[in-house]
Amino acid sequence: MExxxxxxxxxxxxxxxxxxxxxxxxxFSASKEAISEFGLGFISNPNWNKEVPVTxxxxxxIQEVVSFDMADDKEDIADEDAILDEDxxxxxxxxxxxxxxxxxxxxxxxxxxxxxxxxxxALAFALPIAMGIAVFLSEIAPKNIAYPIGIAIELLAAxxxxxxxxxxxxxxxxxxxxxxxxxxxxxxxxxxxxxVMVLPFMAAITRDSMNTTPDVLKESAYAxxxxxxxxxxxxxxxxxxxxxxxxxxxxxGRALGETMAVAFLIGSIFSLPSKITDPTISIPVAMAxxxxxxxGLGESSLFYLALILFIISFAVxxxxxxxxxxxxx
Amino acid sequence: xxxxxxxxxxxxxxxxxxxxxxxxxWILITLFIKGLSSFHFSLFLNDLxxxxxxxxxxxxxxxxxxxxxxxxxxxxxxGIYIREYGRGKYAQLIRNLSDIMMSAPSxxxxxxxxxxxxxxxxxxxxxxxxxxxxxxxxxxxxNTTDNMLSLVPKExxxxxxxxxxxxxxVIIDIVIRAAKVGIMTGILLAFARIIGETAPLxxxxxxxxYFSLDLTESFPSLTVSIYDLANEPxxxxxxxxxxxxxxxxxxxxxxxxxxxxxxRNKKR
Numbered sequence: 001m002e003x004x005x006x007x008x009x010x011x012x013x014x015x016x017x018x019x020x021x022x023x024x025x026x027x028f029s030a031s032k033e034a035i036s037e038f039g040l041g042f043i044s045n046p047n048w049n050k051e052v053p054v055t056x057x058x059x060x061x062i063q064e065v066v067s068f069d070m071a072d073d074k075e076d077i078a079d080e081d082a083i084l085d086e087d088x089x090x091x092x093x094x095x096x097x098x099x100x101x102x103x104x105x106x107x108x109x110x111x112x113x114x115x116x117x118x119x120x121x122a123l124a125f126a127l128p129i130a131m132g133i134a135v136f137l138s139e140i141a142p143k144n145i146a147y148p149i150g151i152a153i154e155l156l157a158a159x160x161x162x163x164x165x166x167x168x169x170x171x172x173x174x175x176x177x178x179x180x181x182x183x184x185x186x187x188x189x190x191x192x193x194x195x196v197m198v199l200p201f202m203a204a205i206t207r208d209s210m211n212t213t214p215d216v217l218k219e220s221a222y223a224x225x226x227x228x229x230x231x232x233x234x235x236x237x238x239x240x241x242x243x244x245x246x247x248x249x250x251x252x253g254r255a256l257g258e259t260m261a262v263a264f265l266i267g268s269i270f271s272l273p274s275k276i277t278d279p280t281i282s283i284p285v286a287m288a289x290x291x292x293x294x295x296g297l298g299e300s301s302l303f304y305l306a307l308i309l310f311i312i313s314f315a316v317x318x319x320x321x322x323x324x325x326x327x328x329x
Numbered sequence: 330x331x332x333x334x335x336x337x338x339x340x341x342x343x344x345x346x347x348x349x350x351x352x353x354x355w356i357l358i359t360l361f362i363k364g365l366s367s368f369h370f371s372l373f374l375n376d377l378x379x380x381x382x383x384x385x386x387x388x389x390x391x392x393x394x395x396x397x398x399x400x401x402x403x404x405x406x407x408g409i410y411i412r413e414y415g416r417g418k419y420a421q422l423i424r425n426l427s428d429i430m431m432s433a434p435s436x437x438x439x440x441x442x443x444x445x446x447x448x449x450x451x452x453x454x455x456x457x458x459x460x461x462x463x464x465x466x467x468x469x470x471x472n473t474t475d476n477m478l479s480l481v482p483k484e485x486x487x488x489x490x491x492x493x494x495x496x497x498x499v500i501i502d503i504v505i506r507a508a509k510v511g512i513m514t515g516i517l518l519a520f521a522r523i524i525g526e527t528a529p530l531x532x533x534x535x536x537x538x539y540f541s542l543d544l545t546e547s548f549p550s551l552t553v554s555i556y557d558l559a560n561e562p563x564x565x566x567x568x569x570x571x572x573x574x575x576x577x578x579x580x581x582x583x584x585x586x587x588x589x590x591x592x593r594n595k596k597r
Contacts (some may be wrong), residue, residue, distance in 0.1 A: 005497040009410035012403045013423045016471065019464060020426055023433075023441045030444045132345025140339055141346075149350065151589070156353045158518075158585050160525030162552055163574045166559050167356045170567075196352050203349065227335035250432065257434020259528035260556065284436040284528065291443065291532040306440040310433065317429045 023310065031304035033297055034106060042304060045107020048270035048286075049298060052105045106301035108283075108308060110270050114187065115282040115309070117273070118262055119255045121191025126199045127248065133199075134206035135232055150207065157200040165264035168193030173265060182277025185267035190282075197261045202251040209243025210236055242323065249320035256313050259284035283309045364575020367568035372576075377538045377554060380565075382573055384540040388549030389577075391542075392455060392534060393524040396462030401516055404467045408474025413500050424475065431468040438464050439529035447533060455541075455548030458534025462523045469522065473515025477508040510591060517588035521581045527552035551577055 028035075034042065133153065137146045172193060173184040180188065213236045221231045237244070267279020268289050283305045294302055375381025407427075411420045438461055446457040481504050489499035505512070530536075536553040537546070551573055558570035 002495045002497050005500075006414055009406045009414055012407035013410040013415065013420070013471075015403060016407065016423050016427045016430060016468065019467070020430055022445070023437065026441050026444045027437070030440075129345045129349040132342040133349050135342040136346035140343060152350075153353070155582055155585055156357075158521055158525075158581055159356075159578055160527070160552065160574075160581060162525070162527045162555055163360060163578060164356065166555070166570065166574060167359055169559070171355070171359055196356070199349055200353060227331055229335040229338040230331070232338075253432045257432075257436065259434075259436045259531075263556070264559070284434060287436050287440060288528065288531050291440070292535075303440060303444065306437050310437045313432065313434055313437075314429060317432045318425075321425055321428060 024307075027303055027307040027310060031300050031307050033300035034304040037297060038106065038301075038304075042106070042108050042301070043112060043308070044109050045105065046109040046272055047105045047107045048110060048301075050105050051102040053102050104297065106297060106304075108301070108305050110272055111281050111283045111286045111305055112308065113272060114266060114280040115256060115284070115312075117187055117280075118191040118194055118266065118282055119252060121188065121276075122194035122198060122255045123248070123252060125192055125195035126202055126251070130199055130202035130206055130251075133203040134210055137203075137207045138210040139228060139232060139236070150204070153200045154204050157204055160260075161197055161258060162260040164193055164197040164261040168196070168261065169264040172196075177277075180277060182275065183267065183279055185265050185279050186277045187266065187273050187280055188276045190262045190265040190267075193265055194255050194258055194261050197258065198251045198255050201254065202247060205247035205250065206244050209240040209247060212243065213239045246320050246324045249316060249323070253313050253317045253320065256316065257284060257309060259288050263288050360571070360575055360578055363568070363571040364578075367572040368575060369572075372569075372572060376540045377549070380569065382551065382554075382569070382576065384537070384549040385551040385554050385573065386576065388455075388534075388537070388541070389524060389551040391544075392458045392462055392530070392548060392550060393520060395455075395459035395544075396466050396523055397516075397520055399459070400463040400466035400519075401470055403463075404470025405474050405512065407467070408471045408478065409500055409505075411471065411475050412478040413496075413504065424471075427468040427471045431472060434528075435461075435465060435526055436528040436531070439531060439533055442529070442533045450545075453533060453535040453547045455534050455544035455546065458530045458548055458550065459544070461529035461533045462526060465526060465529060466519050466523050469519040470516060473519065474508075474512055477511035477515065478504060480511065481507045514588040514592045517584055517591075521584040521588070524584070525552060525577060525581050527556055531556070 038045065137150055137153075141149065168189065169185075173189040176189050176192065177184040177186075182188070217235050217239065218231055221235050226234070262282055263285045266282055266285055268281050268285055269279045270281055270286075271278075273280040286305060287302055290298070291302055372382045373386070374383060376384040407423070411424050411427075414420075415423070442457050442461040442464070446460060447453055450457070485503050485507060486499055489503045490496070494502070530550050530553050534548040534550050534553070536557065537549040539549070541547075541549055555570050555573045555577070558566045558573070561567065561570075
């Protein structure tokens with residue numbers, strides 16, 4: 001009996017391992033068709049479901065790599081992610097002596113860029129506010145106010161994301177569009193609603209890490225005559241830095257894979273945004289909207305996107321975990 | 330000067346807290362106003378095809394319930410392994426992987442189930458939806474069980490062993506009993522989380538306008554139907570979507586509060 005129970009528990013624990021490996025292998029094999037067709041060029045190809053002329057003699061296309069500059073203030077992001085835009089030189093394809101025909105091409109650049117940009121906008125919006133809330137809850141507010149607000153924030157983190165999406169589409173986006181101009185469904189509104197969604201989660205875990213600062217440290221600083229801000233800046237932040245960064249990365253991981261809050265607002269158009277108020281698409285939304293109808297190469301390409309998203313979020317979350325572990329040891 | 334900076338920063342922090350909270354308050358108020366104005370008790374009596382939500386609410390509960398029946402025992406036993414049996418690297422690896430799985434994008438889990446269940450069986454089904462939710466639930470339950478067992482003092486285990494009980498007896502009769510309340514709370518929170526999930530159901534169970542208990546067909550789902558209804562141009566559909574969202578939110582908050590209530594009572 002003892003042995004059976006032990007084996008059983010080992011088996012269930014290994015199930016986690018099996019499922020994760022299973023996800024990886026399944027996504028990989030389901031996207032094999034797209035991988036062999038497009039290779040890694042998939043990541044930098046802006047076309048989706050588009051007929052592209054190819055030479056029948058030589059299907060490998062001549063590509064010219066042009067570094068793609070994101071609109072003005074996003075330059076740092078472009079550097080960071082090394083987003084390259086491989087522009088196909090269409091003219092090269094019409095060689096006089098080759099017969100041209102068309103193939104349907106799928107590329108992941110637009111959803112990948114859309115995913116990264118919405119996440120960045122969301123974090124840029126949520127980060128300062130979440131920090132403010134965390135500082136307010138752990139240092140400024142008296143206990144009898146901080147406690148109920150803290151619970152309210154934790155409860156808000158539990159609200160299904162689809163509700164954030166609906167609210168965003170019908171109430172928030174019209175106001176943003178009035179203020180900034182442009183479309184109601186856009187990169188900006190999607191990013192902001194995503195930011196509102198991760199806000200309670202981020203605030204709650206940031207507050208938790210701030211609360212781990214020992215009172216003795218704070219009290220000794222106050223005794224030295226430090227102001228509250230100085231205590232926050234010089235004692236609490238350095239002490240809980242690792243936890244705070246870890247929680248930011250966890251929020252980032254959550255924002256990357258979020259489907260429903262973004263699906264209502266991003267516009268679901270496969271085109272690269274030239275302005276922040278342009279509609280575009282993200283990987284989860286591309287999957288949500290196209291999975292049912294897709295087949296063949298299109299479906300395989302969606303699995304390829306899923307694989308890319310899985311790898312990105314796996315990397316981001318493992319990084320956060322490693323960072324945590326390194327900090328706590 | 331220092332005092333001035335102090336005042337400014339604290340003011341900014343309070344201000345951002347107010348901004349953040351007012352956003353969240355705005356959502357809740359919208360949800361309650363829109364939801365309550367479209368809410369009617371007949372929603373619980375009719376199916377979606379007749380303008381009600383009965384089949385959807387039932388369907389969502391059935392999907393999440395099956396996910397729980399599969400995910401909770403597996404997750405608990407796996408959590409027991411990590412905390413009680415596992416030694417060294419393998420248990421730590423599983424613990425880390427389970428944490429990573431907990432934050433894995435839910436739509437990717439949907440795609441995984443689509444590939445291994447929906448494609449081979451030839452169509453969307455309630456089973457596929459329940460499997461996706463079970464996969465989502467598993468790591469949450471593992472994590473809770475692991476954490477709650479770690480709070481049980483070692484002396485309890487030693488006392489059990491000293492009395493001659495075998496290890497699994499000690500675990501089931503002593504350790505689990507001591508951690509019962511915490512684990513139950515964790516399971517309630519896990520349930521609250523998966524019952525509001527949409528993305529993993531979109532192309533696994535889909536949804537249905539009719540009342541159905543047949544898990545081999547497309548299965549009614551509240552969240553997927555909210556997504557469909559909210560995108561309809563007619564005002565009536567959107568109002569129904571708001572009513573459904575309101576019911577869903579009340580449900581999720583109710584489960585969450587119940588979980589908290591249990592923990593608080595225990596502490597006293």
